[in-house]
Amino acid sequence: MKIRFHGRLADALGRELDIDLQAPCTIGRLRQRIAASFPLAAGLLGDHRVRACVRDRLVADDHRVAISDAVEFLPPVSGG
């Protein structure tokens, strides 16, 4: 599964990550799995303002992703 990161998350984790996902799982589980592999980024990923995006839609932590999905994680946004 392709995971993409934006903003400060990309600094910590790189722009893209490939994860070998054997079965569908929730966004929350995916966060835990990435955090376990990258403990230094666990705090950033755990920020409640970090949103997940699947197929150009923002989704909650209980959203289930398919193996074929690509997931993006968006850190807190700010314009203006």
Next chain:
Amino acid sequence: MSVIAAIQETPLDPRDELGALLGQARGDGAAVSFVGVARLVSRDGDPIDRLILEHHPTLTRRSLEGIANAAARRFEVSHVRVVHRCGEIPAGDPIVFAGAAWARRRAAFDAADYLMDRLKTEAVLWKREEGPAGSAWIEPREADYHERGRWG
């Protein structure tokens, strides 16, 4: 009524944007605009050379359109114009133009205020300031979320 929401990598000229808003709003009694400018000095007092605004290929434009349309509906203004920069912005250059026009001033002021409070906290952009001291990501402060909260 017209609602314009755009993101651009090229320099933004606020005079052109205000001219466009006034052109659209011909006959309206009031046009209110706000221009956000890339700061020369960080919150910590360090000099800044440039601001980097990362955007998302689809969500950024959608967020700008959603905010601009919401302002038009909520305040029933006749025209809303939001133009946001992305990419590399030299310190001192304009970042955003947000304007609204209507027959009378109060709704136009409120719409511009609302646009900026939502853009600060909800426009899908990621800001990084770069200068001699290094680079730092800039996220909304509690005060920004509080001001956004005024509108419900």
